[in-house]
Amino acid sequence: MNKAESQQIVGYLDSAGYQAATSFSNADLVVLNTCVVRQSAENKVLGTLGLLKGLKNKHPKLQILVTGCFVNSHTQELQKQFPHVDLLFKPGDYPELIAWGEKQGIPIEQRLLRHPRNDGWMAPSPCAFIPIIQGCDNFCSYCIVPYRRGREVSRPLEKIICEVEELVKRGIKEVTLLGQNVDSYGHDLPGHPDLADLLNELSSIDDLARIRFLTNHPKDVSLKLIDAIASINKVCEHLELPVQAGDDDILKAMRRGYTVERYRELVHTIRRKIPQISLSTDIIVGFPGETEEQFEHSLSLVKEMRFNVVHMAAYSPRPGTIAWREYQDNIPAQVKEERLHKIEELQASIAGEINSQLQGKEMEVLVEGSKGGKWFGRTRSNKLVFFEDAGDWLGQLARVQIEKTSPWSLGGEVKK
Ligand code: SAM
Ligand code: SF4
Numbered sequence: 001m002n003k004a005e006s007q008q009i010v011g012y013l014d015s016a017g018y019q020a021a022t023s024f025s026n027a028d029l030v031v032l033n034t035c036v037v038r039q040s041a042e043n044k045v046l047g048t049l050g051l052l053k054g055l056k057n058k059h060p061k062l063q064i065l066v067t068g069c070f071v072n073s074h075t076q077e078l079q080k081q082f083p084h085v086d087l088l089f090k091p092g093d094y095p096e097l098i099a100w101g102e103k104q105g106i107p108i109e110q111r112l113l114r115h116p117r118n119d120g121w122m123a124p125s126p127c128a129f130i131p132i133i134q135g136c137d138n139f140c141s142y143c144i145v146p147y148r149r150g151r152e153v154s155r156p157l158e159k160i161i162c163e164v165e166e167l168v169k170r171g172i173k174e175v176t177l178l179g180q181n182v183d184s185y186g187h188d189l190p191g192h193p194d195l196a197d198l199l200n201e202l203s204s205i206d207d208l209a210r211i212r213f214l215t216n217h218p219k220d221v222s223l224k225l226i227d228a229i230a231s232i233n234k235v236c237e238h239l240e241l242p243v244q245a246g247d248d249d250i251l252k253a254m255r256r257g258y259t260v261e262r263y264r265e266l267v268h269t270i271r272r273k274i275p276q277i278s279l280s281t282d283i284i285v286g287f288p289g290e291t292e293e294q295f296e297h298s299l300s301l302v303k304e305m306r307f308n309v310v311h312m313a314a315y316s317p318r319p320g321t322i323a324w325r326e327y328q329d330n331i332p333a334q335v336k337e338e339r340l341h342k343i344e345e346l347q348a349s350i351a352g353e354i355n356s357q358l359q360g361k362e363m364e365v366l367v368e369g370s371k372g373g374k375w376f377g378r379t380r381s382n383k384l385v386f387f388e389d390a391g392d393w394l395g396q397l398a399r400v401q402i403e404k405t406s407p408w409s410l411g412g413e414v415k416k
């Protein structure tokens with residue numbers, strides 16, 4: 001979501017005539033797009049704000065804007081705390097950004113420029129991120145997102161289709177639809193269109209090759225959606241389905257709204273209907289009170305489910321959340337580290353085995369860019385693939401024969 005919002009801010013600045021600077025020290029304007037989902041991310045924001053304060057002392061004309069989840073409802077207090085910041089605006093509050101720009105005499109056009117031109121702002125890519133629903137109504141006990149991004153608001157279906165059509169005209173081949181819970185899409189719109197309806201509509205856009213979306217909530221994934229993924233060819237066989245924990249008592253304390261058994265049944269249904277599906281998940285270790293045995297339940301679920309990717313994090317208490325109010329963060333940092341390490345090791349061996357089965361297979365790769373003399377891109381199952389070739393493959397759908405595999409990426413030879 002932050003990447004998508006950064007792209008959009010860059011689009012606005014690009015249309016106002018700004019160009020990318022190579023570093024903070026030679027910039028006229030810095031926009032800090034922040035994340036505070038864990039304390040470590042918030043610490044980075046505070047460190048960067050300190051650095052920018054020093055720079056502003058030296059160059060008083062430097063303008064500093066701050067957005068993202070760091071910006072809470074108490075903007076006036078934040079403004080007092082960080083007087084060197086010129087504007088604090090909530091995530092996605094572009095009218096606020098535009099109004100500020102107008103006051104400064106910056107002619108920011110309000111036009112669709114989510115994907116900026118390639119003049120140094122961002123590497124060109126055939127992939128775009130499209131927010132479809134903002135906010136979250138779920139209030140998982142550990143999570144700060146609903147407090148910072150507010151309640152769910154879906155974007156009208158026609159607006160999303162129009163935006164994707166426009167992007168495809170400009171060369172975009174793959175879109176990733178974004179939401180904290182994409183399964184909630186449309187419940188607040190007239191006629192209640194859902195994600196499956198949106199996928200159906202988007203699939204009829206010629207020249208759009210692939211559609212992805214994230215994140216799904218295990219309590220809300222519908223059979224209609226599973227059938228849509230199975231039947232619409234442009235929808236990639238990849239799902240982000242965060243389980244967060246493998247123990248029912250911890251899931252209850254997290255307020256996730258499902259049990260391990262219900263998650264297991266959902267995964268079985270998905271795998272029965274879409275045998276080639278690749279599944280990723282998120283797991284939090286060291287939630288308050290998590291015993292060794294409860295943690296072992298998360299480990300065995302990872303072993304049983306054989307996910308393609310596991311994003312893992314140590315529990316970080318977020319002021320204002322339910323877990324912060326109700327539970328003590330009583331798992332020592334060292335124990336959290338050890339638990340992270342155990343899951344990491346297990347997952348590396350599982351991903352290594354899954355990927356080694358792809359050796360010798362030919363896969364479709366959408367080429368996103370080049371790094372260190374190699375082209376890279378992703379398979380429909382979201383696996384990162386590298387290959388070397390003298391041709392220009394950017395934005396092409398290449399057929400790559402897999403020759404090398406590791407838990408994290410694949411390497412191969414392009415077929416011509
Ligand atoms: N909406 C998605 C869901 O339902 O899982 C995820 C959104 S959340 C912003 C991204 C990930 O950050 C979560 O899946 C969770 O694993 C992690 N996360 C959120 N709050 C956390 C916390 N307080 N401590 C550690 N990890 C956290
Ligand atoms: Fe946070 Fe839960 Fe909403 Fe995901 S579903 S954003 S974890 S509150």
